[in-house]
Amino acid sequence: LDVLDRNSGAVLKHYSANDGRSGLHSNFIFSFYEMKNKELIVVTTSGLYRYNEQADNFEILKFFPETYHYTNMKEDSDGNLWAGSYRDGLLFYNPKTKKKEVFTYDYKNPNGISNNTINAIFEDSFKNLWIATENGLNLVNRQNHTFTKFTTKNGMPSNVFYSILEDDSKNLWLTTSKGLVKFGPDHKTIKIFTTANGLLSDQFNYNSAFKDANGDMYFGNLNGMISFNPKHFSKNKYTPFIYITNLQINNKDIEVNSPDSPISQSISFVDELELNNNQSTFNLEFASLNYTAPELTEYWFQLENVNNDWVYLGRNNKVFFTELAPGDYVFKVKSLNSFGVWSKEIKLKITILPPFYASTYAYILYFILCCAGFYYIIRYSQNLTQIKNNRKIKHLNDEKEKEIYQAKIDFFTNVAHEIRTPLTLIKGPLEKLLGMKYESEEVPQHLSIMKKNTSRLLKLVNELLDFRKSEIGGLKLTFVEANISSMVRNFHLRFSQLIEERGLEFDLELGEKDIHAFVDKEAFKKILSNLINNAIKYSNKKVSISLFRDEKKLHLIVKNDGNIIPIHLKNKIFEPFFRVDDSSTASGTGIGLSLAHSLAQLHNGSLELIEDANYNIFELVVPLHQEEEFMLYADAEKEQTxxxxxxxxxxxxxxxxxxxxxxxxxxxxxxxxxxxxxxxxxxxxxxxxxxxxxxxxxxxxxxxxxxxxxxxxxxxxxxxxxxxxxxxxxxxxxxxxxxxxxxxxxxxxxxxxxxxxxxxxxxxxxxxxxxxxxxxxxxxxxxxSSPLSHIKSIAHNKTDEKFLKKLDDEILKNITDQDLSVESLAEIMNMSRSTLYRKIKDITNLSPNELINIVRLKRAAELLLNENYKMYEIAEMVGYKSQTSFGRNFQKHFNMSPTDYINANR
CATH class of the missing domain: 3.40.50.2300 (Response regulator)
Structure with missing residues (x-):
């Protein structure tokens, strides 16, 4: 830092960061600022310094960090200090309250500052504080310290602002990277000056702005310095003329009197324009006769029947229309020059002729097309049979290919199937031989070894076949209600001997109440068997099983403390024949977990390996209910002794x-x-x-x-x-x-x-x-024996159910006939007497006459619960000759009188 003599320009004093007595820590002096108390502030790349005139040195302003690269400083009308940095945002300090704040850019905060590079801080005559940044102009809200941004979206030529001055008319003058901006006090009026207005360059410099006492303004840019006084500006009141200068149809220039030209003279002198339908895509070019900064002229246009409002084009003097619908339009255009003077409107009437399809020739063509359509339909109907035959042939070929493919993939399965029949002939006699007594102890031992290996071979065959089944996919399980808690307890007992042999600590947490769910029992047993067997096989000291449920699903957690399976193998272990390296010496085929995983998915559930540092944890999640459920009822308790x-x-x-x-x-x-x-x-x-x-x-x-x-x-x-x-x-x-x-x-x-x-x-x-x-x-x-059980409850298939329903309906139709017999019923059912007798006997264990009698009594049981009928009326309605006979038969079959039955069901 040098102090110069005003007259001679000689250096009077030199201050440097190299001289410890100066107090400066940087030789990069960015700018100076004089505070209201006449103190001089030096802005450097390593802090802000106050000049101490008595000590002739510089003191750091400690309330602003010394490590920041500062660009400028401002003391506002309230005495608050503002400092701008090169990349660390805007800093604020209130000397009265000692409050500090730093404002930095945050894309999540729409009310924050727009950029961290601060080029200028300026307070206008309305005490508005303005911040010029590398990405927008910011107006500070003094009350809540939020920022209102002005960018190219508001009409600015650029988002890079360098400096700010205010003229005597309260207008702000902003220097940017793309010109000089006059910004009105209403914060809306924007006028841009560029090289077209006499600027040496559109690019201005940092910290290069000054206004003297006369109101003259000085701005430095890349090609020198400009100076002007806004009071001396004269306004151009000339009203420019605007003309349409060019017409393009389908992106081609139209020349006057050319073969396809719709105009016979220059488009500039045409008042009406008629275009064919294929010329409905066109564009018009126009120009305002303004010779001062013509590139700053702005245009508006309107097309009646399409645009009700004027459309702003900016500085673009060309408008495009694409496939306008047939009709009449009026095109209008006007301009605004750089001095704010509007041109006169010009109008051009445009007519788009209708397309060919709306003409007489088109209707003749439509008639011809209809005739051709009828002809095509006739031809199509003749070829329809051939098309269907071709589809059938293709379908048969596809089915044949599927059969060949299925035969190939079933080959391996069929070989395994053949093993099961001889295994049956081995296993059956073995079980019988093991039940006998022998003098020698070696015989049972040898037989046990044979049985063990037979079971082992059977298990391997079953696993391979189950695995093949899961590979084919598309299978439908039979979901019935099962006691899951009981199934887990049974498997625990099954593996209890193996648990004792290995000396494992086994924890079983099943809760107080048993959990029921709809599962395929055999498939679910395979899942449990594989999970529990793996947990025991690969554990060191401890295995635990937890079973619980929520509103919709049951959860089974199986843990063991064996060698931890790496988490990157989380999905790999469920692939067929995959074995973890550490378990390569253990027995097994490597398809158990794959089978369990597939069966869990068929239950609309999941089986996953849960990440844990101390245990291998497998979690099975299965819904409590399925879309298709089957109810299996326990044997009914006998009603009779x-x-x-x-x-x-x-x-x-x-x-x-x-x-x-x-x-x-x-x-x-x-x-x-x-x-x-x-x-x-x-x-x-x-x-x-x-x-x-x-x-x-x-x-x-x-x-x-x-x-x-x-x-x-x-x-x-x-x-x-x-x-x-x-x-x-x-x-x-x-x-x-x-x-x-x-x-x-x-x-x-x-x-x-x-x-x-x-x-x-x-x-x-x-x-x-x-x-x-x-x-x-x-x-x-x-x-x-049950009064209200329906006859279809004894049907075991759809054929029996259909037969019994028809039989029941026919008996009920003729229930009032006291002479209804096997012969008449056989005639009604279109069956021979012997066939009907045998069928009823085999299904119901009753003779036809006994069945007719029971149907009468069951119908009577329904009517007894209706208070509208008397006892004798019911007896007549179900075909009994007397009330006494009805009561005796009811007592015999249901072990209660009609009166007792009524009392028991009220």
Missing amino acids: ENETPKEAVEIKNEKAQVLVVEDNEDLLSFITTELAGTYTILKAENGEEALKIIHNENIQLVISDVTMPVMDGITMCKKIKTNLETSHIPVILLTAKNSLKSQIDGLEVGADAYVAKPFSMDYLKVQANNLIENRRQIMNYYA
Whole structure:
């Protein structure tokens, strides 16, 4: 910093940051500022300094950080200090309250300052504080210290502002990177001066603005300095003329008298313009005859019937119209020069002719097109058959390709299926041999090893088949209500021996109340088995299982403290045959978790590995309810005591039921027959066709059949049984080596009552057979003994339900007929007497006459609850000759009198 002599310009004093006595910390002096108390402030790149005249040195202003690069300073009319920085925003200091603030740009704050680079701070005569930045002009709100921004959106030529001055008329003069701006006191009026107005350059300099006592203003720019006094400006009051100078149609200039030209003279002298429909895209160019700064002239236009208001074009002197609709328009244009003088309006009438489609020729063409359309329809109808045939051929080809593809992917599955039949013949006799006593201890040990490896082989086959099933996808599970808590407890007991052998700490948290959910039991057991088995297999000391539920879902958490699975393998472990390196020595196929994951998704749930530093945590989430749910009811409690059991039921129970076993493997057929012979009367068949003949000639109570057989397979046989009215009531158990859910669903869809996978336990097959026979008998007894049970409750398939509904409807239609008998009912049902008798007996365990009587009594039970009828009226309405006979029959069948029944249901 140098102090100069005013007259000679000689250096009187030199201050430098290199001289410690000066107090300066920077030699980069950006600007000076004189405060109201005449103190001199020096603005540097390393702080603000006050000159101490007595000590002849500079003192740092401590209330502004020394580390900032400052550009300017301002003391406002309230005595507040404002400092602008190069990149750190705007700083504020109130000497009275000692309050400090820093205002920096934040894109989230619309009321903040627009930029962190402050070029100028200025207070006008209205005490408005203005901040010029590199990105907008800011007006400070003194009360809440918010900022109002002025940018190119407000009409400014640039967002870079350098300096601010105010003239005697209260106008602000702003220097920018694209010209000089006169900004009116209303903060709306903007007038821009550029090189067209005499400026040396549109680019101005930093800190280059000064106003002297006479009102003369001085601004420095890149090419020198300009000076003017706004009071001496003279206003140009000349009203310029405006002309249309050019016409372009479809982006091509139109020359006068050219072949396609719609004008015969210059467009500047045309008052009316007629255009064809294909000329509806055009543009007009116009110019205002203003020779002073013509590039600053602004234009407005209006097109009547399209624009009701004037459209501002800015400095653009060209307007485009695209595909104007046919009609009449008036185009108007006017201009405003740089001195604020409006030109006179000019008008041009424009007519767009209608398109060809609205002409007479067009209607003739429409007629021709209609005729052609009728002709096309006739031709189309002739070709329609050919098109349909082509589609059928394509469909058949597609189906054939699908069959070939399915045959390829089923090859591996079928090989595994073949293993299951010999496993059945091994497992069955092994279980029987293990139940015997032997003199040597080695024999049971060897047999146990055989059974263990048989079970191991069966498990591997099952896993492979289940995995194949999940790969095929598109399978539909059967969702029934299950006690999930009980299933988890059972699996805990199942693995209890393995837990004891490994000495594991096992925590089981199931809550106080059991949790029920609709799941596919077999599929859900596979999920639990894989999760719990993996947790035990790979744990070190501790395993825990937690089960809880919320309003819609159940959550099963399985933890173990084994080697932590890396989180980047979170999804990889659910891929088939994937094994974590650390567990490569453990047994298993590597498809357990993949199968569990697929089955969880089929339950509309999820199975995930949860990130944890100390435990491997698997979380299973399954909805409590599914869209398609099936209700399985427990056996109804017997309404009658043993002494009250009907005589017919006792006789049937003591008789051996006839069971038909259908199996093409002679060894397996002989094995099953031998095991069941002690309980049932056994009939045998080697294929489905032979079995159907036996079923039509014998009174069969149960069919046990293999699926894969020659001549006629089990699926086809089951479908024929269930769709035949005479045999649809017979329960069917299917035996198969195919253990996939798809195979089970195929069997169940054709009406099979149970599905047993090979190799099977003979005890399990016996229980299944006994349950099917006994459950049907109990359902029959419940129907006969319950007043309000409906006849369709004893139907086991759609064929039986359809038959029973029709039978019930016909009985009810003729219920008042006291002579309704088997013969008349058979005639109504269009069946022979013997066929109807046998069908009713097999389904309901009742004779037709007994069934007619029970339907009468059940209808009476409904009417008894209606107080509008007397007892004798009800007896007549249901076909009884007397009230006494009705009451005696009601008491016999339902173990209560009609009066007791009414009292019990009120």
